[in-house]
Amino acid sequence: xxxxxxxxxxxxxxxxxxxxxxxxxxxxxxxxxxxxxxxxxxxxxxxxxxxxxxxxxxxxxxxxxxxxxxxxxxxxxxxxxxxxxxxxxxxxxxxxxxxxxxxxxxx
Amino acid sequence: xxxxxxxxxxxxxxxxxxxxxxxxxxxxxxxxxxxxxxxxxxxxxxxxxxxxxxxxxxxxxxxxxxxxxxxxxxxxxxxxxxxxxxxxxxxxxxxxxxxxxxxxxxxxxxxxxxxxxxxxxxxxxxxxxxxxxxxxxxxxxxxxxxxxxxxxxxxxxxxxxxxxxxxxxxxxxxxxxxxxxxxxxxxxxxxxxxxxxxxxxxxxxxxxxxxxxxxxxxxxxxxxxxxxxxxxxxxxxxxxxxxxxxxxxxxxxxxxxxxxxxxxxxxxxxxxxxxxxxxxxxxxxxxxxxxxxxxxxxxxxxxxxxxxxxxxxxxxxxxxxxxxxxxxxxxxxxxxxxxxxxxxxxxxxxxxxxxxxxxxxxxxxxxx
Numbered sequence: 319x320x321x322x323x324x325x326x327x328x329x330x331x332x333x334x335x336x337x338x339x340x341x342x343x344x345x346x347x348x349x350x351x352x353x354x355x356x357x358x359x360x361x362x363x364x365x366x367x368x369x370x371x372x373x374x375x376x377x378x379x380x381x382x383x384x385x386x387x388x389x390x391x392x393x394x395x396x397x398x399x400x401x402x403x404x405x406x407x408x409x410x411x412x413x414x415x416x417x418x419x420x421x422x423x424x425x
Numbered sequence: 426x427x428x429x430x431x432x433x434x435x436x437x438x439x440x441x442x443x444x445x446x447x448x449x450x451x452x453x454x455x456x457x458x459x460x461x462x463x464x465x466x467x468x469x470x471x472x473x474x475x476x477x478x479x480x481x482x483x484x485x486x487x488x489x490x491x492x493x494x495x496x497x498x499x500x501x502x503x504x505x506x507x508x509x510x511x512x513x514x515x516x517x518x519x520x521x522x523x524x525x526x527x528x529x530x531x532x533x534x535x536x537x538x539x540x541x542x543x544x545x546x547x548x549x550x551x552x553x554x555x556x557x558x559x560x561x562x563x564x565x566x567x568x569x570x571x572x573x574x575x576x577x578x579x580x581x582x583x584x585x586x587x588x589x590x591x592x593x594x595x596x597x598x599x600x601x602x603x604x605x606x607x608x609x610x611x612x613x614x615x616x617x618x619x620x621x622x623x624x625x626x627x628x629x630x631x632x633x634x635x636x637x638x639x640x641x642x643x644x645x646x647x648x649x650x651x652x653x654x655x656x657x658x659x660x661x662x663x664x665x666x667x668x669x670x671x672x673x674x675x676x677x678x679x680x681x682x683x684x685x686x687x688x689x690x691x692x693x694x695x696x697x698x699x700x701x702x703x704x705x706x707x708x709x710x711x712x713x714x715x716x717x718x719x720x721x722x723x724x725x726x727x728x729x730x731x732x733x734x735x736x737x738x739x740x741x742x743x744x745x746x747x748x749x750x751x752x753x754x755x756x757x758x759x760x761x762x763x764x765x766x767x768x769x770x771x772x773x774x775x776x777x778x779x780x781x782x783x784x785x786x787x788x789x790x791x792x793x
Binding site: 368373389392 | 465731
């Protein structure tokens with residue numbers, strides 16, 4: 319009887335130990351993940367950054383120094399001779415007059 | 426943080442965009458457009474299964490390619506203008522030779538250069554990186570870098586946890602650097618020489634990021650999310666530096682009616698219609714999770730003007746293109762004229778022409 323009792327007690331202990339081991343494993347995995355996350359954050363922190371105000375100024379500088387006729391407030395109106403779409407409309411008329419080359423005909 | 430900038434657009438200096446040419450010829454939704462590097466020709470691909478090359482100044486058709494895969498999602502023209510790559514729902518990236526002049530010998534025989542198979546799911550976006558390399562993004566969560574000369578892939582990029590929805594190549598270092606946005610709400614920065622992502626940005630907590638575009642100087646990028654929010658991130662500062670709120674669009678153009686879903690238009694996450702007529706419109710509710718997964722509200726397409734001062738954005742809820750001032754974060758103007766949602770907006774390389782391809786089967790060319 320007493321030996322049986324001891325066995326049962328031993329089983330319970332073993333189960334308890336297993337549970338503790340599993341819990342320990344889980345906790346250490348969690349710790350490992352947190353450490354990795356911490357490491358990632360540290361490398362991110364160590365990365366050299368430009369201040370947001372500075373990069374904003376650089377963006378503004380770029381928009382002011384790049385030629386862009388779509389922004390007439392900086393670059394003035396687009397001269398008509400540079401506007402190929404107005405020229406294109408003239409070309410269309412000319413093509414309708416005479417030759418039909420340069421275009422595949424789709425009805 | 427908001428950018429304080431004095432030189433705002435006054436009402437007298439607001440750029441006014443005129444619609445110069447309307448390209449008519451497709452019988453179905455125009456899904457993708459690309460400018461030819463000569464800034465004159467433009468290629469449109471539509472769901473009717475054809476790809477048409479146009480002269481954007483005259484509006485004449487120059488050439489025609491019958492596509493192997495009518496469910497096209499994206500097209501791109503090589504920097505030398507000789508090739509056009511198409512990607513679609515049939516998981517293959519197909520490269521054709523591009524003719525900008527009608528050639529009697531070639532008119533009826535399309536010349537396929539390469540067929541790249543390797544993705545497990547649909548191709549959402551693609552871009553040429555040089556005259557013979559292509560990067561494709563796919564719904565199988567990967568990106569693949571292809572070499573046309575070798576006829577095979579050179580590298581697969583894993584790192585996203587959701588469908589990769591959009592890809593944009595660095596405007597200056599086109600050979601190496603590109604960014605991709607995904608439905609895992611992250612934007613990743615990649616280098617062709619490195620198999621892993623080199624930087625990652627969380628752009629939204631709740632919504633997929635469906636479209637993105639590099640700022641012309643290559644140090645910032647703009648990303649649009651499914652909730653209609655639009656953000657500017659900077660690579661130098663490693664953080665978000667600008668925000669272009671959807672509430673401003675609502676204020677300016679009115680709150681959109683949710684008629685896209687009532688009409689039965691199912692939009693998947695890469696700005697293409699899956700089914701237009703056959704869905705039982707009466708049964709679909711907004712709360713249905715399938716619709717929530719398929720219907721993509723928010724930002725469909727972004728492009729910058731040449732200097733980056735103006736940002737052209739098309740939303741799934743509006744049939745016009747909203748023109749943002751990148752610096753002040755205000756809405757400057759809009760391109761009105763289409764009758765349906767604009768699936769793609771593209772600015773030509775010289776910055777003078779803006780093309781909009783819409784689901785009303787038209788493509789319009791705008792300029793100042």
